[in-house]
Amino acid sequence: xxxxxxxxxxxxxxxxxxxxxxxxxxxxxxxxxxxxxxxxxxxxxxxxxxxxxxxxxxxxxxxxxxxxxxxxxxxxxxxxxxxxxxxxxxxxxxxxxxxxxxxxxxxxxxxxxxxxxxxxxxxxxxxxxxxxxxxxxxxxxxxxxxxxxxxxxxxxxxxxxxxxxxxxxxxxxxxxxxxxxxxxxxxxxxxxxxxxxxxxxxxxxxxxxxxxxxxxxxxxxxxxxxxxxxxxxxxxxxxxxxxxxxxxxx
Ligand code: FPP
Numbered sequence: 001x002x003x004x005x006x007x008x009x010x011x012x013x014x015x016x017x018x019x020x021x022x023x024x025x026x027x028x029x030x031x032x033x034x035x036x037x038x039x040x041x042x043x044x045x046x047x048x049x050x051x052x053x054x055x056x057x058x059x060x061x062x063x064x065x066x067x068x069x070x071x072x073x074x075x076x077x078x079x080x081x082x083x084x085x086x087x088x089x090x091x092x093x094x095x096x097x098x099x100x101x102x103x104x105x106x107x108x109x110x111x112x113x114x115x116x117x118x119x120x121x122x123x124x125x126x127x128x129x130x131x132x133x134x135x136x137x138x139x140x141x142x143x144x145x146x147x148x149x150x151x152x153x154x155x156x157x158x159x160x161x162x163x164x165x166x167x168x169x170x171x172x173x174x175x176x177x178x179x180x181x182x183x184x185x186x187x188x189x190x191x192x193x194x195x196x197x198x199x200x201x202x203x204x205x206x207x208x209x210x211x212x213x214x215x216x217x218x219x220x221x222x223x224x225x226x227x228x229x230x231x232x233x234x235x236x237x238x239x240x241x242x243x244x245x246x247x248x249x250x
Pocket of ligand 1: 039042043046065088137
């Protein structure tokens with residue numbers, strides 16, 4: 001099989017991929033189009049990437065759709081993004097569900113228009129029994145906000161200081177029950193974390209493919225997964241065998 005054949009499965013498949021879908025605006029600008037055309041192209045690409053993840057056997061996909069800071073964008077762009085999210089729920093929910101996608105939300109729903117919030121809640125309920133791919137949509141999400149929210153809930157629950165452990169914090173995050181992301185991908189060449197999964201990503205492997213999100217296709221994903229397969233994850237420890245070499249030193 002040709003090594004560039006996109007039907008070839010990468011050897012090592014991570015359990016959980018998280019993606020910062022960056023570069024929609026620049027993709028549109030480069031084509032003389034309005035920014036919202038970039039977000040629409042990014043949405044179509046998301047559908048392709050979800051299908052590729054299902055095909056590759058990925059269990060969890062987390063996508064950064066709208067951050068707590070994105071409210072600061074021009075009103076027209078924020079409203080346009082909300083329309084896109086609503087359209088996706090209206091038009092794609094059944095198909096996503098048929099493909100076995102379970103939708104989950106991470107972030108705060110309380111600032112959203114009640115009609116939109118109800119649609120989101122319906123989508124979560126509608127897909128809750130699907131198991132093929134768990135799709136966490138980070139919407140009105142910020143990593144710091146998530147940690148603040150977790151601390152507030154712990155205090156409300158009367159958690160005592162000596163009961164606070166990493167495991168307990170995990171249980172209070174929006175991602176409770178979801179394994180930490182093995183890899184975090186940020187498209188477009190920007191080298192920042194932007195308040196995304198700052199607790200969960202402590203030992204994630206980061207990838208920065210130099211393409212705008214609408215151009216991050218199945219082959220790009222496959223190449224990124226291949227690169228992941230060549231990384232050595234050490235979690236702050238040494239490579240296997242390194243201790244032995246060290247103890248043999250004079
Ligand atoms: C970042 O690109 C992208 C966003 C803030 C929005 C991401 C949203 C989508 C891809 C829509 C699909 C999502 C769902 C859940 C239906 P940017 O606008 O910052 O690009 P730029 O850095 O080039 O300006």
